[in-house]
């Protein structure tokens with residue numbers, strides 16, 4: 001029986017393990033540096049807010065009946081030697097393999113200046129693992145706990161929304177002038193921000209950086225910002241972006257901020273070694289190369305990699321590029337490529353829509369408003385429809401809902 005080593009047991013690793021174990025032809029060995037079974041990272045804010053327990057986040061074991069292969073938990077691959085088809089674990093164990101999948105995801109990227117300022121302070125964490133969320137939850141045990149979130153990207157925003165519900169006093173700090181700086185253009189994000197600040201005790205301090213941290217040596221007590229603001233704090237969350245986990249790889253593909261290079265079949269430059277999920281970048285519909293950073297991409301790539309490991313020859317479809325942040329009853333959403341120069345703004349029902357165009361074709365959109373007004377838009381981007389068609393559709397009083405060919409598909413996407 002061929003042995004397949006899967007490094008990492010997140011969405012990509014666990015999905016590939018299920019697919020391969022289901023074939024019954026492979027011995028699947030998974031190595032996870034976490035002590036928990038595979039779990040839903042997107043529920044970490046709810047765990048931190050006390051709305052869920054750790055076990056609620058666990059992914060069910062796959063359709064293949066019992067656990068998909070052996071899992072070495074709480075142990076990490078520290079050396080990966082493709083020429084020798086061997087991986088060395090932190091525990092000292094060596095695992096030989098015939099084929100391998102690297103699915104080690106990403107960790108929070110903390111810029112050097114912040115690393116120097118925060119060092120190893122006990123009440124400063126990121127929000128990537130169950131342990132991070134559990135630590136924050138403990139801090140929330142104090143009534144009116146003061147939480148500072150550094151980074152107003154999607155994770156910072158979703159976390160602050162959950163902590164609001166838990167009654168925390170939250171400040172979100174970002175160097176960028178608006179929230180969600182890598183997701184929405186500033187003018188679009190500015191329409192969403194009042195909803196974030198609307199209820200609870202939450203303020204966004206944009207366009208500022210952390211200049212100094214006052215500590216009692218073990219914990220951060222207050223953050224001094226570049227504009228002189230002083231923020232006393234009980235807990236600090238660093239949500240400053242992510243970087244792929246490649247530091248255990250050696251030589252030319254080791255420690256790569258841009259992820260592991262793969263071909264269309266997700267095979268690395270080492271035959272028989274594949275990679276999938278947040279640890280790679282891949283091509284989009286419009287020909288860019290980006291990190292997927294979505295569950296849907298990690299799962300799809302894992303399935304393609306598993307089929308290729310099993311002997312098929314399958315190319316992976318382009319990345320789905322899009323994201324949603326729900327704030328109260330309002331959605332901020334983006335799909336496709338929104339960096340083109342031409343754009344046009346629309347009102348859809350009570351919502352705001354900005355589409356980006358490449359010539360007459362739509363490459364992407366940004367949206368702020370009611371979920372029901374979003375219906376139908378994602379397929380518009382996936383099919384790269386003509387902007388004239390959208391204008392026509394939006395002139396109809398019931399909006400996008402009347403545009404027939406995309407309506408049925410829309411249900412699957414939104």
Ligand SMILES: Cc1cc2nc3c(=O)[nH]c(=O)nc-3n(C[C@H](O)[C@H](O)[C@H](O)COP(=O)(O)OP(=O)(O)OC[C@H]3O[C@@H](n4cnc5c(N)ncnc54)[C@H](O)[C@@H]3O)c2cc1C
Pocket residue numbers: 007008009010011012013031032033034040041042043044045075076077078103104105106127128155245248276277278279292293294295296298
């Ligand atoms: C707070 C938060 C909210 C999110 N919300 C959403 C959302 O709403 N929708 C969405 O689609 N996506 C969301 N995401 C992103 C989504 O979780 C990721 O895209 C997805 O987890 C990627 O799956 P993966 O398997 O590639 O990596 P991961 O899930 O990160 O799993 C990789 C695993 O490999 C382990 N590992 C790393 N190095 C080693 C090593 N050397 N040896 C052994 N194990 C190792 C890691 O510890 C981890 O357990 C969110 C992420 C976070 C953190």
